[in-house]
Amino acid sequence: MTTPAQTESTEAPTTVVLTDVAAQKVKALIEQEGRDDLRLRVAVQPGGCSGLRYQLFFDERSLDGDVVTDFGGVEVVVDRMSAPYLGGATIDFADRIDAQGFTIDNPNAGNSCACGDSFS
Template identity: 35%
Template sequence: MTVPPLTLSPSAARRVAQIAAKQGKPAILRLSVEGGGCSGFQYKFGLAEAAEGEDLVVETDGVRLVVDPVSHDFIAGCVVDYVESLGGAAFKVENPNAAASCGCGSSFAV
């Protein structure tokens, strides 16, 4: 069985590169899934120093997205995007595995 890949959009890659450059860190975005949020699970984003042992690593325009194996089970096939709107700017996960999500877009249920 082939595991659906993750995708880091070009706009998300650009934003990660900008944030990493400002903070003097490598352009590596770590995405993980944790219990909590209004729908059962929530996404957590942060800059990482490096990929760890069994992380899935996806690269777009020289920027890496890293995900641990447990989190990957919940977000396989996702697209991580960066969107700017009148309400603000944020990283957004388009998750085909989510059965429901909340209005804030940062938590989901499977």
């Protein structure tokens, strides 16, 4: 009896990944807002010193072509224009003496600026 060989996918993830720490922080911030209809929207816009700039904000809208991923009750939304730039990116939250806030580790970024706000 033979079994089919398992193959590993080498395709890049099609969505962002939200770490558990970041998901907890997003959930706490949404609770502070006192609304249950908000989701974390991650977008890429032209700007910054490297060409493209990340935007993270709370949004209640649903746009045509949005990619929505649930992370333990926290929905992350990426619009269809930003999705190719953000596939496989990891969003984390740092709370250290030298850094505080959301960070994005993006394998699609060829270059980034020194301040980490933009990429190309």
